[in-house]
Amino acid sequence: MVKLLALYRKPPDPKTFEEYYFKQHKPLAEKIPYLKAYKLYRVIGTPKGSTTDFYFLAELEFENREVMLKALRSPESLTAAKDVPQFARDIVSIFFVEETETPVSA
């Protein structure tokens, strides 16, 4: 199982960010083909003593790498990607993760 993670640092105006995300961006992201799951999370805290500037996380789950890359080449994905700088320029890190149960050297 693989996921695209979009990890957002704290926006200048969280309320405006969230309104844009849910009303404008989410409907675009939901149209991406082969999407197995699409979940949104708000950062609610940290363990005692640590700090974070992370604010929001989007998880887009796909069956495997090949399907994800195919999905990301779709017109729907390109439309969603083009929308990101409208509300999250400079505050988002986007990366792919793959579930693993063994160390890389195994």
Add this chain to the structure above:
Amino acid sequence: MVKLLALYRKPPDPKTFEEYYFKQHKPLAEKIPYLKAYKLYRVIGTPKGSTTDFYFLAELEFENREVMLKALRSPESLTAAKDVPQFARDIVSIFFVEETETPVSA
């Protein structure tokens, strides 16, 4: 649903990091009570043109905030937390996320 996320940036020696993680740290983290799911992910790439220094992600899922905070006060959790600086000092960000389906202003 809530999760504790431990997001690791690239370690100086990824192979040593992963060997420690899977052999030493994972058995400690697995003992944390009330753990609903514990999943590990390796960062496998980014969209074209972007960069990331993230390397590895651990997700510890709990039923809700109250259960998570109770779990994190347990002796097993304290033991696991004390182990983190042994292999990931300065490269880990730990934070809590909660799933949301509506903007914060709703």
